[in-house]
Amino acid sequence: MAVISVHNLTRRFGNFTAVDHISFDIEPGQVVGYLGPNGSGKTTTIRMLLGLIRPSEGEANVLGFDSASQSDLIRANTGYMSQKFALYNDLTARENLKFYAGVYGVRNGQRVDELLEQLGLDVIATMLVRTLSAGWRQRLSLAVAIVHHPKLLLLDEPTSGVDPTARRAFWDLIYSLVAEGITILVTTHYMDEAEYCSRVGILNFGKLLALDTPNNLKALLPGKMWEVFLEGKENEQADRLLPLLDVMGKTEGVIRASLAGDHLRILAKNAITRKELECRFKAEDIHNIRVESSIPVMEDTFMSLVSQ
Numbered sequence: 300m301a302v303i304s305v306h307n308l309t310r311r312f313g314n315f316t317a318v319d320h321i322s323f324d325i326e327p328g329q330v331v332g333y334l335g336p337n338g339s340g341k342t343t344t345i346r347m348l349l350g351l352i353r354p355s356e357g358e359a360n361v362l363g364f365d366s367a368s369q370s371d372l373i374r375a376n377t378g379y380m381s382q383k384f385a386l387y388n389d390l391t392a393r394e395n396l397k398f399y400a401g402v403y404g405v406r407n408g409q410r411v412d413e414l415l416e417q418l419g420l421d422v423i424a425t426m427l428v429r430t431l432s433a434g435w436r437q438r439l440s441l442a443v444a445i446v447h448h449p450k451l452l453l454l455d456e457p458t459s460g461v462d463p464t465a466r467r468a469f470w471d472l473i474y475s476l477v478a479e480g481i482t483i484l485v486t487t488h489y490m491d492e493a494e495y496c497s498r499v500g501i502l503n504f505g506k507l508l509a510l511d512t513p514n515n516l517k518a519l520l521p522g523k524m525w526e527v528f529l530e531g532k533e534n535e536q537a538d539r540l541l542p543l544l545d546v547m548g549k550t551e552g553v554i555r556a557s558l559a560g561d562h563l564r565i566l567a568k569n570a571i572t573r574k575e576l577e578c579r580f581k582a583e584d585i586h587n588i589r590v591e592s593s594i595p596v597m598e599d600t601f602m603s604l605v606s607q
């Protein structure tokens with residue numbers, strides 16, 4: 300049975316539709332990414348799943364319970380890490396965990412120590428939360444979210460504002476929880492994080508554009524990816540890239556061209572060859588460039604789906 304089953308889920312605020320007829324299922328043991336820009340409806344979806352707000356239309360079934368009428372049962376079995384980590388600054392890490400264990404009615408006295416060890420928090424257990432870095436707070440918030448042994452974990456942009464090393468370490472923790480059988484829905488606007496998920500839902504303006512494995516999503520691209528580099532000293536001049544972008548923008552068969560640091564990233568129809576792209580530059584009297592074939596990344600798929 301699906302852990303989350305959502306059908307036509309919709310939420311309007313006045314005339315504005317924040318979540319627009321979304322339907323999806325999440326099977327047990329998966330880590331599903333919910334990828335979308337700010338304001339695309341990620342938090343609103345999660346709040347409906349937890350029964351914190353009511354859908355305007357449609358329904359959500361979470362762990363076999365109806366989100367509108369059985370939200371207490373959903374929350375008792377679900378861990379939720381919201382964007383604002385609700386930690387007490389003037390308590391230590393251990394005291395925070397102990398407090399939340401009490402709130403959730405966790406009677407096992409070992410649970411706090413067990414979590415401190417499992418999440419590598421023992422080293423900061425006696426430190427006041429206000430002295431902790433964003434990475435440690437995030438990890439402690441995860442411990443709080445799983446203190447009551449939830450079957451499902453909803454993580455709302457858990458890695459926002461956290462440095463890349465702590466983000467990577469956080470994902471290792473997520474995998475260890477999935478290995479224990481927890482199902483995870485994690486929202487993010489980091490494209491690279493979506494690659495870590497078993498399946499990824501792509502959300503824009505409240506609409507779910509696709510939900511599939513990262514590889515299947517990339518296969519949706521209506522063409523092939525290329526990269527164009529400036530050779531020699533010219534690669535130090537970012538403004539030299541703009542004319543190249545202009546040329547590609549006007550080239551038949553080029554679906555999308557964008558700047559990517561020191562080079563261009565091109566999506567072109569499958570029939571277009573490297574030679575054809577090179578010839579286009581030569582025809583415009585642009586030399587010293589290198590065209591290389593590239594593999595798609597999640598951002599390519601995202602841009603492609605959103606522009607459709």
Ligand SMILES: Nc1ncnc2c1ncn2[C@@H]1O[C@H](COP(=O)(O)OP(=O)(O)OP(=O)(O)O)[C@@H](O)[C@H]1O
Binds near residue numbers: 317336340341343344
């Ligand atoms: N209570 C509310 N009243 C009015 N509008 C709201 C309310 N809650 C959310 N919205 C609007 O709904 C849209 C979706 O918001 P939501 O928080 O779900 O987006 P998000 O994808 O989680 O973005 P973010 O990453 O910024 O949190 C936004 O335009 C937001 O302003």
